[in-house]
Amino acid sequence: MKKVLVLLLLVVVGYSLYVxxxxxxxxxxxxxxxxxxxxxxxYYLSKTPSELSVANVITAIVVNYRGFDxxxxxSVLFLAAxxxxxxxxxxxxxxxxxxxxxKPSSQLLQAxxxxxxxxxxxxxxxxxxHGHLTPGGGFQGGAIIATxxxxxxxxxxxxxxxxxxxxxxxxxxxxxxxGVGIGGLIVGTTFLENFMPVGTLNDLFSGxxxxxxxxAVGFKVAAELAGVLDTxxxxxxx
Amino acid sequence: MENIDINQLLSIAxxxxxxxxxxxxxxxxxxxxxxIKIVIGLSIIDAGIHLLFIAxxxxxxxxSPIFSEKGISLVNEGVKMVDPVPQALVLTAIVIGFGVTAxxxxxxxxxxxxxxxxxxxxxxxxxW
Numbered sequence: 001m002k003k004v005l006v007l008l009l010l011v012v013v014g015y016s017l018y019v020x021x022x023x024x025x026x027x028x029x030x031x032x033x034x035x036x037x038x039x040x041x042x043y044y045l046s047k048t049p050s051e052l053s054v055a056n057v058i059t060a061i062v063v064n065y066r067g068f069d070x071x072x073x074x075s076v077l078f079l080a081a082x083x084x085x086x087x088x089x090x091x092x093x094x095x096x097x098x099x100x101x102x103k104p105s106s107q108l109l110q111a112x113x114x115x116x117x118x119x120x121x122x123x124x125x126x127x128x129x130h131g132h133l134t135p136g137g138g139f140q141g142g143a144i145i146a147t148x149x150x151x152x153x154x155x156x157x158x159x160x161x162x163x164x165x166x167x168x169x170x171x172x173x174x175x176x177x178x179g180v181g182i183g184g185l186i187v188g189t190t191f192l193e194n195f196m197p198v199g200t201l202n203d204l205f206s207g208x209x210x211x212x213x214x215x216a217v218g219f220k221v222a223a224e225l226a227g228v229l230d231t232x233x234x235x236x237x238x
Numbered sequence: 239m240e241n242i243d244i245n246q247l248l249s250i251a252x253x254x255x256x257x258x259x260x261x262x263x264x265x266x267x268x269x270x271x272x273x274i275k276i277v278i279g280l281s282i283i284d285a286g287i288h289l290l291f292i293a294x295x296x297x298x299x300x301x302s303p304i305f306s307e308k309g310i311s312l313v314n315e316g317v318k319m320v321d322p323v324p325q326a327l328v329l330t331a332i333v334i335g336f337g338v339t340a341x342x343x344x345x346x347x348x349x350x351x352x353x354x355x356x357x358x359x360x361x362x363x364x365x366w
Contacts (some may be wrong), residue, residue, distance in 0.1 A: 026249030027298035080337030
């Protein structure tokens with residue numbers, strides 16, 4: 001009975017999604033020209049190379065045009081990490097140490113993980129440092145670095161993140177983001193205004209405040225994800 | 239049947255896949271009894287919505303909105319770029335989706351600890 005009702009609901013939802021979507025012409029060029037941009041996307045595409053000289057338009061949107069939104073997004077991530085910590089928190093009894101629930105892994109995995117771990121960290125750093133030039137950015141690079149930590153946590157039973165260091169890295173990165181934003185308020189007129197020289201397109205040092213903010217976001221995301229993974233993996237089974 | 243062009247087929251395939259993913263996720267959330275499966279259903283809904291966003295922003299023959307050399311612009315040489323706004327929105331949505339999944343999973347762990355089961359039909363204290 002319940003299944004029938006749910007299927008009926010799915011049909012209704014599917015139909016009400018299908019009707020508006022069938023009006024949209026797939027792949028139609030709705031962007032307009034550079035002189036007369038008809039959509040927000042066309043405006044960003046036409047303004048980004050000259051105004052900000054950032055090669056990756058998505059980075060320009062995420063960090064500059066919608067920078068305040070990204071600040072909120074980073075806060076949501078911080079809130080999620082804090083929430084997990086407080087939901088899973090348990091007071092440790094006397095003489096009890098936190099243990100990972102995973103079994104010790106094989107020699108092969110341990111040796112391989114040690115070999116590949118620095119390379120993953122370097123790849124992650126590369127991705128967020130070049131966030132304004134190539135596909136990728138702070139969030140992606142931070143996630144890559146966190147996978148490196150995850151690999152080490154799963155191969156070595158006694159590999160633990162130092163939560164004091166994580167908190168410091170996270171806080172400093174967050175303060176950098178907000179500080180750069182307030183710098184825009186002091187030097188220019190608005191919060192997160194791009195007040196630094198933008199340089200030339202496709203240079204590593206271009207885009208003004210955008211690379212600084214994205215590197216800060218990369219550190220913040222890496223610290224937060226590593227903290228979340230460490231919290232989830234070091235649950236003691238009762 | 240020869241007047242169905244490739245574009246229409248693509249449209250049906252991409253939008254159909256997106257809507258299909260959303261419906262599969264909704265089904266899992268409503269029908270499945272295991273909490274982990276419900277969280278997986280939420281993630282599948284997320285994936286469907288992301289695909290829908292990207293599909294709406296797509297332009298035929300468009301490249302990714304990254305300037306690889308100087309002078310490529312919207313009107314130059316017929317180089318087209320896809321709409322960057324939905325991609326930026328999806329970047330935000332993926333991160334929020336991660337946060338939702340992580341908090342949901344930690345709540346599942348907490349429930350499992352308390353009730354020794356992760357199936358919602360065996361958690362009786364919530365029923366009235």
